Amino acid sequence: MATASYLKRLTRRLTEDLGDADAASIAQESRATGAQRASECCRGDEVTMHGELRAVETCSRNAKAGVKAEFFDGTDTVYLKWLGRNRIPGIEPGRKMTVRGRLGEHDGNKVIYNPYYELYGSDD
Incomplete structure (x- = not known):
């Protein structure tokens, strides 16, 4: 009986979408903090x-100079x-x-301008 549930869990883990598994892992880590x-x-x-940076881009155009990053916490971007x-x-x-700031909205997306942040190393 224990083997059947083990096989179900193993099958589910092998067949689930990697993006969904990654999102669940990040969401669980975020809840723990x-x-x-x-x-x-x-x-x-x-x-x-608390979450992970998915993409980073630098904008060097005069009016919009800055750094833009896509932050994902397992539930939303x-x-x-x-x-x-x-x-x-x-x-x-x-x-x-971990980021902290006031949440705004731009072009229908959630955004934080000039957030305070704390970076974690790969072993944290």
Whole structure:
């Protein structure tokens, strides 16, 4: 009987979408830190979230100079924008971090401008 449930769990893990498994792992880690879930936050909220950077891009156009990052906490995506910066050491795809700031909205997406952040190493 225990073998049947083991086989079900193993089959589910082998056949599930890697993106879903990754999202569940990040969401579980975020809950463990006590951070807020991006999916439950709305514009104007002062938030603290824990998650992972999925993509980072630098914008060097005059009016929109800065660094833009896609932050994912396992429930939703929030864009982080640091204005007036060309590059920020440590802000790179795959880095785990905790961010804090006021949640806004731009073009229908959640965004935090110039968030406070704490980076975690790969072994944290």
